[in-house]
Amino acid sequence: MSNISSVDIFICDLPVVRPHKLSMTTITSQAIVIGIIKDESGITGVSEVATIGGASYGESTVEAIKANIDQYITPHLIGQDPISFNRIMNNISKSVRGNYFAKSLIETALIDLAAKQREFPAYELFGGKIHNSLPLAWTLASGDTARDIEEAKEMLHQKRHNIFKLKIGSGDPDANVKHVGKIIKAVGDESRITVDINQAWDEYTALKQIKALEEMGVSMIEQPLPAWNYEGMSRLTERFDVSILADEAATSLHDTYRIIKARAGDAIALKPAKHGGILETKKIAGIAEAAGFGLYGGTMIESTIGNAVAASVYSTIPEFKFGTEIFGPLLYKDKLTLENIEVKDFEIQISDDIGFGVTLDYEKLEYYKR
Ligand code: MUC
Ligand code: MG
Known part of the structure; x- marks a missing residue:
């Protein structure tokens, strides 16, 4: 199996069908972060985290998620084998505190990639x-x-x-x-x-x-x-x-x-x-x-x-x-x-397709990314 060659993080804003009113904010569009981890053979692991109402719902904002992955997490990933996601995440936790959304995005993209390399569903x-x-x-x-x-x-x-x-x-x-x-x-x-x-x-x-x-x-x-x-x-x-x-x-x-x-x-x-x-x-x-x-x-x-x-x-x-x-x-x-x-x-x-069972539409990513 081949190792990780690149990590790309995109911020997108996706509109919702109707305003969604919570006690602290009303959602008209969700800010989401997409993570794409590619291996040397060109297979990609893809994942997403979403945030609600900027910093009004929780501490993790899309801007901070992207900045902290690019600066502090990506260096732990290049050259690694994604199947070692448990060890990789444990290493990351030693030098990156908190940042739960960022860690979730990376861990799940690693899992998607490892499962796609083996052609079985991620839940395995x-x-x-x-x-x-x-x-x-x-x-x-x-x-x-x-x-x-x-x-x-x-x-x-x-x-x-x-x-x-x-x-x-x-x-x-x-x-x-x-x-x-x-x-x-x-x-x-x-x-x-x-x-x-x-x-x-x-x-x-x-x-x-x-x-x-x-x-x-x-x-x-x-x-x-x-x-x-x-x-x-x-x-x-x-x-x-x-x-x-x-x-x-x-x-x-x-x-x-x-x-x-x-x-x-x-x-x-x-x-x-x-x-x-x-x-x-x-x-x-x-x-x-x-x-x-x-x-x-x-x-x-x-x-x-x-x-x-x-x-x-x-x-x-x-x-x-x-x-x-x-x-x-x-x-x-x-x-x-x-x-x-x-x-x-x-x-x-529940999907039984390989990885998390989703195929990224790159044209849509291009359209919605900031
Ligand atoms: C929350 O607090 O549960 C989940 C469903 C929904 O409508 O809002 C979110 C956040
Ligand atoms: Mg709740």
């Missing part, structure tokens, strides 16, 4: 597939209740989604809860409803509003408090029956360990980018499983490439108590690959 390199398909939630976040209801009905009709996550936390908390109530009234009999507050509430607000949400039948409350507030999340978990999901708080393996130890939630949202790659995602799934925490297959709203990475690793994890939300490609107006995701009977179908 981290345990093999358990699931052929996984339940797929959709996020209702148009910012308009009537439009969200219409969208949910259409998704149910198409058998695309019957789990809906509502993005709340922006504006008046009482109005947020009324909005949820209207959606449950309209589609709650045929679907499961969760909410994501994206850190917007304080503990006092959360105590009042989670009680109301629990009474209405919401099945999961995602990151109601700021990521730093483990003690508050622990008190909410103790107090309510409804499941509390740690998302922004559950980033590194060590942070997730602290959350589990403090029972600062009942469940963990996995996302390869925020954990620093697939190997770290598998470790986090392991400690969560050992502690009896539920798992949720999260997304940073990646397009087809990053979504395929998440689908691939999630297919190897025994149980997703709360399903997945790897719907990203369906929110985009366009894609950078020849393939799209396949959804059947409310579930995303």
Whole structure:
């Protein structure tokens, strides 16, 4: 097998089909980073990470991801054999702190390349597939209740989604809860409803509003408090029956360990980018499983490439108590690959094609890159 000869990092802006309103930002276009690692024989490993709202959602911005890979990570890659991705990533971790998104992009491009060299699916390199398909939630976040209801009905009709996550936390908390109530009234009999507050509430607000949400039948409350507030999340978990999901708080393996130890939630949202790659995602799934925490297959709203990475690793994890939300490609107006995701009977179908099963469309990359 041949060794790595080049690493190229591109920043792209991809438009979405409708504004996607979170508590801290509204997405009209996603900034994504594409990584292409080529070997001496010309085979390419391709991967993607996505970010939300510049630096408003998380610390990793596309500009910093590219700059830190070019300057500090690429020198560790040239001349290496991609199948040694475990050793390569371990070496990188010794000289590059944090930078989880950058590390995830590189590790997964290495995995794609190593799998393509051997002509088998990437999931064979981290345990093999358990699931052929996984339940797929959709996020209702148009910012308009009537439009969200219409969208949910259409998704149910198409058998695309019957789990809906509502993005709340922006504006008046009482109005947020009324909005949820209207959606449950309209589609709650045929679907499961969760909410994501994206850190917007304080503990006092959360105590009042989670009680109301629990009474209405919401099945999961995602990151109601700021990521730093483990003690508050622990008190909410103790107090309510409804499941509390740690998302922004559950980033590194060590942070997730602290959350589990403090029972600062009942469940963990996995996302390869925020954990620093697939190997770290598998470790986090392991400690969560050992502690009896539920798992949720999260997304940073990646397009087809990053979504395929998440689908691939999630297919190897025994149980997703709360399903997945790897719907990203369906929110985009366009894609950078020849393939799209396949959804059947409310579930995303896991690709068995080689690597992560996606082929980069170089014309589209040229069109969308900055
Ligand atoms: C998040 O916090 O979960 C995932 C789905 C969605 O609509 O937003 C993202 C981020
Ligand atoms: Mg979330």
